[in-house]
Amino acid sequence: MSSNFIHDIIDADLASGKHSEVVTRFPPEPNGYLHIGHAKAICLDFGTALKYGGRCHLRYDDTNPTAEDTEYVGAIEEDVRWLGFDWGKNLFWASDYFDRMYECAVELIQMGKAYVCDLSVDAFKEYRGVPHLPGKEPAGRNRSIEENLELFEKMKAGEFADGAYVLRAKIDMNSPNLHMRDPAIYRIKHASHHNTGDKWCIYPMYDFAHCLEDSIEGVTHSLCTLEFEVHRPLYDWILETLSLYQPHQYEFARLNLTYTIMSKRKLLELVKEKLVSNWDDPRMPTICGMRRRGYTPEAVRAFCTEIGITKTESLTDVALLEHHVRTDLNEIAPRRMAVLDPLKVVITTYPEGQSEEFELPNHPQKPETGTRTVPFAREIFIERDDFMEEPVKKFFRLAPGTEVRLRGAYLVTCTDVIKDANGNIVELHCTHDPDSRGGNAPDGRKVKGTIHWVSAQHGIKAEVRLYDRLFTSENPAAEEGDFKDYLNPDSLKVITGIIEPGLASANPGDKFQFERIGYFCADPDTTESKPVFNRTVGLREAASKQA
């Protein structure tokens, strides 16, 4: 992976001998699905370990049993693997360290560096005060070490209700950094934990747990997002006070993408209110959503590399992601023909009842990928907007009296336009040049327009889901009012298209380029009787192409 300010620091650490190896970690809380923002972190954490020949731990930060669910654990692992990363044996749980964390808390109390506080959330808020004024010292701050030890023991023994007491680090009620004003490090939660069951009714807070986890695991560079910057002094204080090995925390800017949201809470809201089908709805910025949409791990990784790692907050244009998706798909996706808005064409000069097969390349630029056969007959479908009765200038496609190439088949000329009683075009009649079999005329005449087609007799109906951006606003989270007011009502259009017959046997996840339209992949909803395709991303379209 390319370099960034964190790698500059690592280079210096390695050169100075401060570290001889690099250990990072990706520490998700199992409380939701991973999204493209996590992908950025995963690429950084694992990519950095890979670059320096170190290791990256996958660690579940499961310190809050009321927020977490093992439902998410499998999904997280699947997503990290799909992205192409491997934690090997380095799978850890914060909850496995609960005993050691408890001992550390006791040690802090014994040092006179932590105390049990009986103030309610609201009461302590008053003592903590506001940033520009000093806080007040709670009375419990001067409790004896013995009494603190006893109270903490009772907290652990379950003698108190949730919220009755909390263990606080005794730091500085006058610190300009609010996180240093005697932060809570243990709270009472009578909740069973997926891993430790009912063994504990007190659980460590993030600030206390995370630095210990990193220290215990020998992490060298603990990478997180910018909002944790003000937590770093606390991270350092705890490890220094306990005389433990101190990893260094470095912060980088989280990813924001145009036309979507990245907040787990808001994403959950969309799922719960059924505004999307589920976490893996192809419109979601989740990793499973992108996978279902047809994005490839290679494209997502290339995107993450491209956007880089900085401390500058930014809003990245989703076009950049789509660019990498197209770039990868262009390389790997076999070409097929599908008509999404069918208009029937009768080749009047083609014998009734006759059909033939054409051999078309899977990828014109990659002959080594072979060919497939596509049936042709007298009646075919073409795309409705590939015909204009009164063509605008620079319209290269079919119009009355003009000749176009049916991709890989024949040159045809439109002779008649058939309309219904309302004047709607329902059918076209064309003649074909039998000598142009394969698509080229022996006389070498140039035909500018080439359009795709599917035989009416052989084509298969398929459900095609056309996805567009989820929101109409570039930055829905920054808009006034409810972000859901900015949902794009046209983010999903379901249509029935006609696909070339070979496409009917596509398996879920198979990716194709529907020529002249875009990249599509077979959805898991696909069955033998009903193929379902998702539009991953459209082809780039020259602005001069007007329909």
Add this chain to the structure above:
RNA sequence: UGCCCGAUGGUGUAAUGGUAGCACAGCAGACUCUGAAUCUGCUUGUCUAGGUUCAAAUCCUAGUCGGGCAACCA
């Protein structure tokens, strides 16, 4: 309001005191059996004001603007 962080074309990023570069997007053209891909060219930028220096995007000072922090969440 206190502390912390940041600011380079429309967007994302590089330049580590010495030619402001790359990618995306946009525009124009070439090529083309995909109006795709490919190729060529073009437009557009160092937040402001001072200072240090032979030389400043880079260092210093002040300001402006943006963000973060005031859960018994992570």
